[in-house]
Amino acid sequence: MNNSDNPATLTGASSLACSSLMLHQSMNMGGTSMMMPVASVPVPAHGQAELVEGGYHLMCMDPKMKVGESIAITLTFGDGSSRIVAAPVYGATGAP
Ligand SMILES: [Cu+2]
Secondary structure, eight states: OOSSOEEEEEEEEETTTSEEEEEEEEEEEEEEEEEEEEEEEEEOOOHHHHHHHHTTEEEEEOOOOOOTTTTEEEETTSOEEEEEEEEEEOOTTTTO
């Protein structure tokens, strides 16, 4: 959520639970689902950005986490600010 009058940009993410945590975007190209790294995710003024299956998401390499626990993710923004958020770990079925 961005409640300010200015657009914001998510520029990076990191977590101790991942060797690297990259910004990715999924897209459907001719019926085939593909994903690619992106440099940033825009967050419009008085708007929001969502990290969801099939859209922008964070790609965790070498995950070190267990289902049922919560991991801390540091989100970094274009203005140099950062915010730590908690993310619950779900199993492969997507259920808590
Ligand atoms: Cu991905």
